[in-house]
Amino acid sequence: MNSPRRERRKADPALSDPERLYVITGDPDGSERAHLDLVTMIVAQAQPTPTVQPEQAVILRLCQAPLSVAEISAYLGLPFSVVTSLLTELLAAELIESRAPIVRATLPDRSLLEAVMHGLQKL
Amino acid sequence: MDFRSSDTITGPRSEDVLPTTATAAVKVVIVGGFGVGKTTMVGSVSEIRPLTTEETMTQAGVGVDDNFGVESKTATTVAMDFGRISISEELILYLFGTPGQERFWFLWNGLFEGALGAVVLIDTRRLEVSFDVIGRLEERGVPFVVAINTFPDAPKHPVEALRSALDLPEEVPMIDCDARLRGSSRDVLMTLMRYLHSLSLPLA
Ligand SMILES: Nc1nc2c(ncn2[C@@H]2O[C@H](COP(=O)(O)OP(=O)(O)O)[C@@H](O)[C@H]2O)c(=O)[nH]1
Ligand SMILES: [Mg+2]
Numbered sequence: 001m002n003s004p005r006r007e008r009r010k011a012d013p014a015l016s017d018p019e020r021l022y023v024i025t026g027d028p029d030g031s032e033r034a035h036l037d038l039v040t041m042i043v044a045q046a047q048p049t050p051t052v053q054p055e056q057a058v059i060l061r062l063c064q065a066p067l068s069v070a071e072i073s074a075y076l077g078l079p080f081s082v083v084t085s086l087l088t089e090l091l092a093a094e095l096i097e098s099r100a101p102i103v104r105a106t107l108p109d110r111s112l113l114e115a116v117m118h119g120l121q122k123l
Numbered sequence: 124m125d126f127r128s129s130d131t132i133t134g135p136r137s138e139d140v141l142p143t144t145a146t147a148a149v150k151v152v153i154v155g156g157f158g159v160g161k162t163t164m165v166g167s168v169s170e171i172r173p174l175t176t177e178e179t180m181t182q183a184g185v186g187v188d189d190n191f192g193v194e195s196k197t198a199t200t201v202a203m204d205f206g207r208i209s210i211s212e213e214l215i216l217y218l219f220g221t222p223g224q225e226r227f228w229f230l231w232n233g234l235f236e237g238a239l240g241a242v243v244l245i246d247t248r249r250l251e252v253s254f255d256v257i258g259r260l261e262e263r264g265v266p267f268v269v270a271i272n273t274f275p276d277a278p279k280h281p282v283e284a285l286r287s288a289l290d291l292p293e294e295v296p297m298i299d300c301d302a303r304l305r306g307s308s309r310d311v312l313m314t315l316m317r318y319l320h321s322l323s324l325p326l327a
Contacts, residue, residue: 004288113323115210
């Protein structure tokens with residue numbers, strides 16, 4: 001094989017917070033916003049109140065059944081960060097509930113991985 | 124930003140509505156160069172028609188040779204395809220296919236953070252397009268497997284020659300796949316899960 005060759009890189013703990021050339025628009029420091037992942041699951045807890053914005057009324061309608069933040073962003077056609085702002089207000093008003101995703105831990109959760117494998121087997 | 128008229132937003136088709144018990148989600152990221160088959164792979168295993176989420180990023184002004192002290196900012200919209208697999212009544216697996224512009228992958232807050240792992244799709248005709256992303260995954264300690272997407276006119280190399288060109292440790296799984304086939308893409312995900320499972324076992 002005469003193609004170029006790659007050189008392996010070492011894990012760099014400092015890179016957990018990568019140098020940011022680009023920042024998310026309108027999010028100066030993120031402090032005002034609830035921590036929402038692309039796959040945080042959102043479930044509506046109430047009907048829209050008269051005070052919510054039209055976008056938020058739609059979110060409350062769509063989230064009668066659980067939906068991820070990514071799906072809400074896709075169905076509304078709004079950027080992720082805009083959706084997380086809308087959701088932050090809905091969370092504060094207790095109109096929705098959010099369930100944080102299961103994230104990779106230093107030591108992966110074996111029973112979780114077994115459950116995923118079992119589910120994939122049925123695909 | 125224009126918001127679509129709210130009654131035109133329909134949400135998932137009735138058969139795609141998740142049960143109320145679906146409250147735990149995990150994610151896997153599919154990375155690779157342009158045209159390597161990421162969108163195809165997401166589509167072939169997803170139970171829903173793949174969706175697109177987007178994010179707006181602003182280039183932070185460097186400001187060093189800026190005489191007026193005004194930061195010049197350029198907004199860019201980055202779009203990403205994703206799909207979904209219901210693992211059980213409670214657990215949902217989301218698959219994200221990274222956007223074309225590589226420099227955004229690691230800046231999109233929370234895309235890689237928390238992902239169980241990644242699939243690096245490679246095309247043997249353009250191996251070097253995956254070099255940088257593999258290095259970035261290594262630096263961030265994101266576990267990954269390499270899937271060799273078999274395009275008809277792609278040169279066939281022994282897997283050990285590819286491993287050596289990619290400088291991958293022995294334990295990183297490499298698997299042939301056809302991203303257009305559900306079974307083949309499923310096997311790639313299964314390989315990733317088995318690998319992650321092996322990482323959770325104490326070293327022999
Ligand atoms: N022969 C072959 N073609 C593929 C395969 N995967 C993707 N393609 C084709 O390659 C093209 C680019 O794929 P796409 O998924 O859009 O690539 P992406 O840019 O990585 O998202 C499409 O025309 C696919 O139909 C594969 O496994 N085998
Ligand atoms: Mg694509």
